[in-house]
Amino acid sequence: MLQASEVLDFTDRAVWHSATTPDELTPRETAIVALGKQLFFDPRLSVDNSMSCASCHQPDKGWSDGEKTPLDRFGERIGRATPGLLNLQEHTVFMWDGRAENLVDQVALPITSPREMNMDLDQLVLRLRAVPAYESEFSELYSDGVTARNIQHAIAGFEKTLVSGVSDFSEWVAGDERAMTVQQKQGFQLFTDPQKGNCVACHHPPGFTDNGFHNLGLENVQQESADLGRYNIRPVALLKGAFRTPGLKDIERTAPYFHDGSAATLESVMDYYIEGGRHRSGVSPNFKPLDITQQEKQALVAFLKALTSRDAGS
Numbered sequence: 533m534l535q536a537s538e539v540l541d542f543t544d545r546a547v548w549h550s551a552t553t554p555d556e557l558t559p560r561e562t563a564i565v566a567l568g569k570q571l572f573f574d575p576r577l578s579v580d581n582s583m584s585c586a587s588c589h590q591p592d593k594g595w596s597d598g599e600k601t602p603l604d605r606f607g608e609r610i611g612r613a614t615p616g617l618l619n620l621q622e623h624t625v626f627m628w629d630g631r632a633e634n635l636v637d638q639v640a641l642p643i644t645s646p647r648e649m650n651m652d653l654d655q656l657v658l659r660l661r662a663v664p665a666y667e668s669e670f671s672e673l674y675s676d677g678v679t680a681r682n683i684q685h686a687i688a689g690f691e692k693t694l695v696s697g698v699s700d701f702s703e704w705v706a707g708d709e710r711a712m713t714v715q716q717k718q719g720f721q722l723f724t725d726p727q728k729g730n731c732v733a734c735h736h737p738p739g740f741t742d743n744g745f746h747n748l749g750l751e752n753v754q755q756e757s758a759d760l761g762r763y764n765i766r767p768v769a770l771l772k773g774a775f776r777t778p779g780l781k782d783i784e785r786t787a788p789y790f791h792d793g794s795a796a797t798l799e800s801v802m803d804y805y806i807e808g809g810r811h812r813s814g815v816s817p818n819f820k821p822l823d824i825t826q827q828e829k830q831a832l833v834a835f836l837k838a839l840t841s842r843d844a845g846s
C-alpha cells in the first residue's frame with residue numbers, strides 16, 4: 533500500500549502512467565487465456581446450466597451488469613453490487629471486503645456460492661471432463677488435465693487480460709497537452725488538491741486505488757442488519773462499514789456505483805461526497821463533506837469521464 537504523499541507528488545502526471553495494453557503472452561499463455569474466456573462465458577459452470585460469469589460481468593458494461601445489485605439464482609437481489617473486472621492487476625485484494633487474496637482463489641467463490649452458480653467443484657471437474665473439447669484443451673495445456681485448480685487458473689488468466697485502453701487521461705499523462713479539455717484538467721487538479729476534492733487520499737496512482745478499506749457512511753453500522761464490510765473479515769472497530777477503494781478507470785461504464793449500488797450516476801456520487809455521507813458514525817477521517825462549487829463538481833465529473841478508454845479490454 534502506498535503511504536507516500538511525502539514521496540509521490542500526486543499532481544505530477546507521470547506517477548499516473550500505467551499500461552494500456554495487456555502484457556505480452558507466450559503461446560501457451562495465449563491458449564490458456566482463450567480457454568479461460570470460453571469458461572467465463574459457459575453456463576455449464578453453474579449447477580443448472582443457467583448462469584455463467586458473464587451473466588453478471590458483461591463485456592459492454594465494463595464487465596459489470598448495470599444493476600443496482602444482481603439477482604441470485606432464485607430471483608432475489610444479492611446484497612452487493614457487481615464490480616467491473618478491468619485492471620484487476622492493479623488490485624492486491626479482491627471483493628468489496630477483500631476476502632479473496634488472489635484471482636485464482638476468487639474464481640471458486642461464485643462457482644460454489646449457493647445463491648450464484650451453486651456448483652460443487654468436484655462435480656464441475658467431472659462435468660467438464662465429459663466434454664471432449666475441454667478434455668483435450670486442458671490436457672494440452674496442463675499435465676494433470678481438467679482439475680478445479682486449472683479451471684480457476686485459466687479463468688484468472690483471462691481476467692488479467694482485461695485492461696483499460698487509451699483514454700483522454702492516459703494520452704495527457706503520456707504528454708499530449710491537448711488530450712484533456714481545460715475543464716478536465718481543472719477536475720484533475722481538484723481531484724489531487726487536499727483542500728478541495730482530496731480524492732487521492734484514497735484513489736492513489738496509478739490504479740486510482742490504495743487497496744485499502746474505508747467507511748464512507750453508506751451503512752448505518754449501529755444497525756444489526758448493516759453490511760459491516762471489511763469488519764466481517766478483520767474485526768477491528770475502525771473497519772466497521774469499510775469497503776475496498778475501487779479503481780476508477782472506465783468508471784463511466786460501470787454505473788450504478790458504491791458497494792450497494794446506491795448512486796445511479798457519477799453526478800450523484802459527487803453529490804454524495806459533497807454532502808459528506810448518509811451516516812456519520814465511524815466514517816474514515818479522510819472522508820469529509822466537500823467545499824466545492826457546482827462548476828467544480830462538473831469539472832470533477834468531466835475528469836472522471838476522461839478516464840473512459842476508447843477500447844476497453846474485451
Ligand code: HEC
Nearest residue numbers: 584585588602612613614615626627628629639642643648
Ligand atoms: C450473480 C452475479 C455474479 C456471478 C454469476 C459472478 N459474479 Fe463475480 N461478482 C459479483 C458480485 C456481486 C461481486 C462482489 C461480491 C462481494 O464483494 O462480496 C463479484 C466480484 C467479483 C470479483 C472481484 C472483483 C474486484 O474488483 O474485487 C471477480 C474477480 C469476479 N467477481 C469474477 C467472477 C467470475 C470469474 C465469475 C464466474 C466464475 C463470477 N464473478 C460470477 C457478481 C457475480
Ligand code: HEC
Nearest residue numbers: 729730731733734746775776777778789790791816818819
Ligand atoms: C476516504 C477515502 C476516499 C476518498 C477521500 C474518496 N474516495 Fe471514492 N471511494 C472510496 C471507497 C472506499 C469507495 C467504495 C465505498 C463503498 O462502496 O462502500 C469509493 C467509491 C468511489 C466511486 C464509485 C466507484 C464504484 O465502482 O462504485 C467513485 C466514482 C469515487 N469513489 C470517486 C471519488 C472522487 C471523485 C473523490 C474525491 C471527490 C473520492 N472518490 C474520494 C474511498 C475514497
